[in-house]
Amino acid sequence: MYPFHMTVIAPSLGGSLALGVIGVLVLVVGGLLLMAIARRLRAQEKELASLRQSVGERRGGLDSVDQELRKLMTPDAAESVSALQIAHELRSPVSSMYQALDVVLQGYTAGSQEVQVEILSLVRDRAGAMLAMLNDLLYLGTLRQAEVGKKVLPVQLLDVLWKVVPEFRIKSTLRGVELELDVPDSLPLIGCTKDHATQLLSNLIDNAIKYTNPGGKVNVSFRAERGFVVGTVEDTGIGMAAEDLARVFDGFFRADNAKEIEPYGTGLGLSLVKRLVDLYDGQLELESELGKGTTFTFSFREFRGATDEGSTVTSGAVA
Structure with a gap:
């Protein structure tokens, strides 16, 4: 009966060891996966923080230019040749910024789509407003020219x-x-x-x-x-x-x-x-x-x- 008793115990011990090994492997793999996910989340948070900072800088730049325009572009100044040249110079980069931000809103950039839409929409609105202002300034300039060579x-x-x-x-x-x-x-x-x-x-x-x-x-x-x-x-x-x-x-x-x-x-x-x-x-x-x-x-x-x-x-x- 003794040999039979040893035969029963041996598979039980082997099964326990196998389960233990599998458990350890699961824990190791799970830990590695969690570490990978944590690294990915940290990378996304870093990327998002960088995006927020970049957007903040762009919005600050827009506000600065907007304030300078309102300070320097009085109605009389808006009719001068120099103001017309300034408007032409500013229109191109602002338009490019507007189009670039629109690409971001279409989802072609990495990061959180929802957060990008929320933050960058504000910047796009400001860029659109500045474009409208520049268009109006340019039109004021053409009115001044029309006074010189008016056609009726x-x-x-x-x-x-x-x-x-x-x-x-x-x-x-x-x-x-x-x-x-x-x-x-x-x-x-x-x-x-x-x-x-x-x-x-x-x-x-x-x-x-x-x-x-x-x-x-x-x-x-x-x-x-x-x-x-x-x-x-x-x-x-x-x-x-x-x-x-x-x-x-x-x-x-x-x-x-x-x-x-x-x-x-x-x-x-x-x-x-x-x-x-x-x-x-x-x-x-x-x-x-x-x-x-x-x-x-x-x-x-x-x-x-x-x-x-x-x-x-x-x-x-x-x-």
Whole structure:
């Protein structure tokens, strides 16, 4: 019976040793895996910290340039040749930064996609705002040049309106704002250029939609009145405080309630509108009440052909 007893004990001992070895191997492999995971997590944390620092530096750079622009680019300075050159120089690197950050947002870089979207979206918004500011500065420069060699061409304001309306129909729908048009079938021509008339209408209508809360209305109307063409853009939006009305056409000025809706606006849109109207000897009036809405009314005298002082008419065609 003794040999039989030894035969039973031997496999039991061997099984225990095997299980022990396997257990040790599991612990070793598990430890190695945990170490590898820990190293990977530390590497990702380091990479993320580096990304945050890089983004912070870029945002700081944007803020610095933004402050310098607002400090140095007064409305008068914006019209100078040097300011125009600065705008051209800054536009290219800012545009490149904008495109590069957009690539990051598309997920082509390493690291945490969620965190990158959260952080870099802020930088992209600032870059977009700076691009808008530079575009406005460049446009102010072209207005200054237009004063030197001004061309006055026959423009049909209705044609310009029908050209920009589709874009603003989409914007008003997305904003939840009703866009109403109250215009006649025909109007006398005015003297300006089609590009400037487009910029004028676009700025006024875009502002009205942007600063009108969902459920509100924007109304655009034209009429002929005693030798003038009169246009009105009226909204039921946030309106302006009485103390802001005197500054609304100043370059870079933005009311506090406007900043709440659009934090990164340029503050140059209405300054452009005023200069466009003045360029062609028009009139611009503003009525606004805080919390109730704003009405802009502009008027230009009817185009009189070659008798308009300083006019340049080509082939008698409408511009």
